[in-house]
Structures are given as C-alpha cells and as structure tokens.
Amino acid sequence: MQSKPPVFRDEKLQQEFDENGFVKFKLFDAQQIERIHNFYLEHQDEHETIIEKKKFHATNETSNAELIAKADSFIKELMMEEVNKHFRDYKVIAANYLIKQPDIKSELGPHQDLRFVDEEKYYSLNIWIATEATNKHNGCLRFIKGSHLWSDTIRPLPSYPWKYRNAEQLLTENFTDVTTDIGECVVLNHACIHSSYPNLSEKIRVAAIMAIIPQDAEILHYFLPDGNPENEVEKYTMTLQDFITLKVGQRPDSAVLVDKFKYDFSAANIEMIKAKLNLLNSNTTNSDILYGKFKRKLSSLFGISG
Numbered sequence: 189m190q191s192k193p194p195v196f197r198d199e200k201l202q203q204e205f206d207e208n209g210f211v212k213f214k215l216f217d218a219q220q221i222e223r224i225h226n227f228y229l230e231h232q233d234e235h236e237t238i239i240e241k242k243k244f245h246a247t248n249e250t251s252n253a254e255l256i257a258k259a260d261s262f263i264k265e266l267m268m269e270e271v272n273k274h275f276r277d278y279k280v281i282a283a284n285y286l287i288k289q290p291d292i293k294s295e296l297g298p299h300q301d302l303r304f305v306d307e308e309k310y311y312s313l314n315i316w317i318a319t320e321a322t323n324k325h326n327g328c329l330r331f332i333k334g335s336h337l338w339s340d341t342i343r344p345l346p347s348y349p350w351k352y353r354n355a356e357q358l359l360t361e362n363f364t365d366v367t368t369d370i371g372e373c374v375v376l377n378h379a380c381i382h383s384s385y386p387n388l389s390e391k392i393r394v395a396a397i398m399a400i401i402p403q404d405a406e407i408l409h410y411f412l413p414d415g416n417p418e419n420e421v422e423k424y425t426m427t428l429q430d431f432i433t434l435k436v437g438q439r440p441d442s443a444v445l446v447d448k449f450k451y452d453f454s455a456a457n458i459e460m461i462k463a464k465l466n467l468l469n470s471n472t473t474n475s476d477i478l479y480g481k482f483k484r485k486l487s488s489l490f491g492i493s494g
C-alpha cells in the first residue's frame with residue numbers, strides 16, 4: 189500500500205483509489221449538474237470554435253484567455269460546494285470543460301495525464317463529472333486498473349514519446365469501463381492509463397474536471413522543447429496563474445525553472461506490461477512496429493492527445 193499523503197476523507201474510497209488509480213462516487217445533485225451543463229451551453233459557441241479540427245476538445249484549447257479563466261473559476265466555485273465534504277488536505281490546480289462532439293472521431297486513446305507533482309512522493313488527480321449518465325455509447329471513461337503503480341514516468345508538454353506507445357492494442361483490449369449515473373464523479377490518478385469511448389449518441393457529451401494535489405506538494409510543470417535530440421526536460425515550479433496563462437506548445441511565461449535533466453523515454457518492455465496485466469501466457473502480439481514511431485502529443489493541460 190502507498191504511503192503517499194491521503195486526500196479522501198473516506199478510507200474505503202482512498203483505498204480503492206490507491207489500488208486501482210480511480211474511483212467513482214456520487215458527488216452532485218441534479219440541480220448542480222444542470223448548472224454545470226447550463227454554463228457550458230451559455231459558452232458553447234466560444235468553446236466550439238475548434239470543432240472542425242477537434243471532436244474531443246477542452247476549454248483551455250480555445251486560446252480564449254477570458255473563457256478559460258471564466259470556466260476555471262465557475263467550475264472551481266461549484267465543485268467546492270461538495271468537494272470539501274469528501275476531500276481533505278488538498279489544493280486545487282485548474283478546472284476545465286471536456287467535450288465530445290457526437291462523432292466517431294471523439295474517441296480519446298490510451299494515455300496518462302500530465303505530471304503535476306513529484307510522483308515519487310505524491311499523486312495528483314482529476315475530479316471528472318459528466319452532465320448526464322455516461323456509457324460505452326456516449327463516451328464513458330475506461331481505465332487500466334493499477335497502472336499508476338507500474339513505473340514512474342515524466343509526462344511533459346507539448347509532446348513526448350509515451351512509455352506505453354508499443355502496447356496501445358494490448359491496453360485497449362484490457363480496459364475496465366467505468367459508466368456513470370447522473371451526479372456520480374470519477375476521481376482519477378493522473379498517472380493511471382485511461383481512455384474514453386467516442387460519443388456515438390446524437391448529443392454532445394459535456395464533462396467538467398478539476399485537478400487537485402495534496403496540500404504539501406509543490407506544483408510542477410515539465411516541458412520538453414521540440415527538436416531536442418538529447419531529450420532534455422525542463423522542470424518548472426508553477427503558480428495557479430501560470431497554468432491559466434500557459435499557452436499551448438510554449439514554455440510558461442514567468443514560472444521558475446528549477447531543473448533541467450536528460451530523460452530516457454524508451455518504451456516499456458512488452459513482457460512487463462503483460463505481466464502487470466496478468467497476461468503472460470496470452471497470445472497477444474507485440475504492436476511495437478506499428479506504434480514504434482508514435483509520439484504522444486499533448487495539446488492541453490490534462491494530457492489530451494492531439
């Protein structure tokens with residue numbers, strides 16, 4: 189069992205989160221959910237300026253600083269009506285809408301989210317809540333149970349070669365679907381491998397997320413400049429304002445650079461992944477060649493692949 193500082197008030201939820209890397213429980217009532225949905229509808233046009241290019245999109249990809257700040261404070265204020273009842277000793281980082289247009293291209297492939305803290309000592313997490321019940325048909329989440337414990341990984345912006353790039357097929361075959369009812373949230377460890385189905389319904393799927401970290405953890409941000417053959421990663425300490433003003437693909441404007449280090453981004457051993465998945469005797473093939481050139485692209489704070 190991990191000795192990282194707990195943030196859940198309920199021990200059972202904490203234990204499930206520690207073991208699986210995610211947990212779901214009822215957080216909001218129907219009126220609160222309606223307010224989250226209505227705020228999105230009021231700002232739908234501003235959000236949907238990018239839907240020609242992206243069928244899965246986030247507020248902070250709009251490059252609309254005013255909208256990003258407004259959505260961030262609206263979601264934080266609303267979430268805080270309930271979050272203190274369930275969490276303790278934490279601090280909030282950022283909040284955002286995540287939208288799936290009704291389109292097959294709204295699928296989100298296997299990924300881990302950004303690394304916001306020193307994950308050898310702490311974890312960071314998203315509280316994710318959709319404004320209607322979610323299932324396989326309209327874009328629910330799915331997870332590789334326990335994958336946050338597989339290995340320590342640096343996950344910088346704007347893109348990097350993902351540790352599990354050689355195992356996308358294997359991962360896709362081994363996800364656990366997490367459907368939700370109205371008002372249920374999913375809390376996910378940013379290091380846990382997850383994905384979400386495309387939205388094949390007739391309506392947009394609207395979700396809000398808020399990222400939090402343990403109270404004592406420093407907020408970190410990792411940046412890997414493009415065209416950097418040495419894979420030299422820059423590590424910054426961040427303020428909340430630094431996240432709001434962070435521009436896609438760019439270094440933070442005024443955050444403090446605390447370290448630069450070379451990092452080995454080689455792919456995970458496929459046998460290790462199979463062992464973790466308890467699949468050592470299976471015939472699943474190694475898709476290393478197919479995905480060998482795959483580079484994980486992160487276009488938003490929360491690790492959305494572009």
Ligand SMILES: O=C(O)CCC(=O)C(=O)O
Nearest residue numbers: 286301314316384395490
């Ligand atoms: O909203 C989704 O479909 C994906 C959410 C996600 O990947 C995240 O919260 O990190």
